[in-house]
Amino acid sequence: MELLTAALVAFVAIVPVELPDKTFVATLVLSTRYRPLPVYLGVLAAFGVQCLIAVLAGTLVSQLPRQPVAFVAAALFAIGAVVLVRGARKGEEISEEQAQDEYAGKITDERPGWRAALTSFLILFTAEWGDLSQLLTAGLVASGRPAVPVFFGSWAGLALVSGLAILLGRWLLKRVKLSLVRYVGATVCLILAIITVIEAVTA
Template structure:
């Protein structure tokens, strides 16, 4: 178990996902359904998507090291640019467009509705791309899987428990900038490794 990769992955994914549509969609779903059912559904979706990202990142680790590091560097820089642009736009989506896909449901239907909404919304998401990059960079798929899934589950837990309160104290655009700074730091570390 690579503790450094686990902690770094958790921190990076947590900071990137907090201002993301994931948080907002989960928050809105939790206003429609029992919060624990929403959390179970979105956590299951995250488990599937994190598994796919880790497998793709692990497959990438078989490529030449210089190529992998270059692609990882570009992905971190792209992530920083995306987060800066989102932060500058100051768009605070309500998340309703994701939750509207789910109709009134209870019990396991609420879990399934939450799963499907987040499963559809998260493909190609920044956190998935970062997970692929971190697996390729650290070659520690289990550690990255645990860190990424834990971060996603904590963010969704915050959304269902204290989402509206949190948004009163911290602006989404500030969180975008913090996420961009994390991506730039990871890009800088990757660049240093690349030029060595």
């Protein structure tokens, strides 16, 4: 039950953080230029590597004294909440045209098959490096949650967001108020921060 809970927490934390993020837009742009399947495979591979790096980093940090690490993890979650709230208040909703132009400029030609997958991998790997979702994944492991289910929960959340971008990207950008999604993500991050502090104090 603990393993399932850890995976679910990671999944629920990642989805609202990444839905209004560059992950979504980058995947959408790639899927308009290349065939969806190789794009999705390349994106999934990039997310898998990113989640693995985050989990390994969190595991290393978790070897340090638990209480200070827990407070640092709580601070990461709190920072994530602040970042998301500021983005929502400033009205930093994804401008479809600007975001698509940004990533379209990184695609130089039409590449079929494995080249499309490789291009998708490289673009998403670069875009996600040091991203909020990676920090949250590391923070979940560092705060004492089991690494393997956190990995799969985070990866599943990213896979869902990228899948939605490919299947329903334009529709979602036009109809879903992404500032609201940011507020939901901020709430999740704040809850994680509070829980982590409580766990650290009572440990």
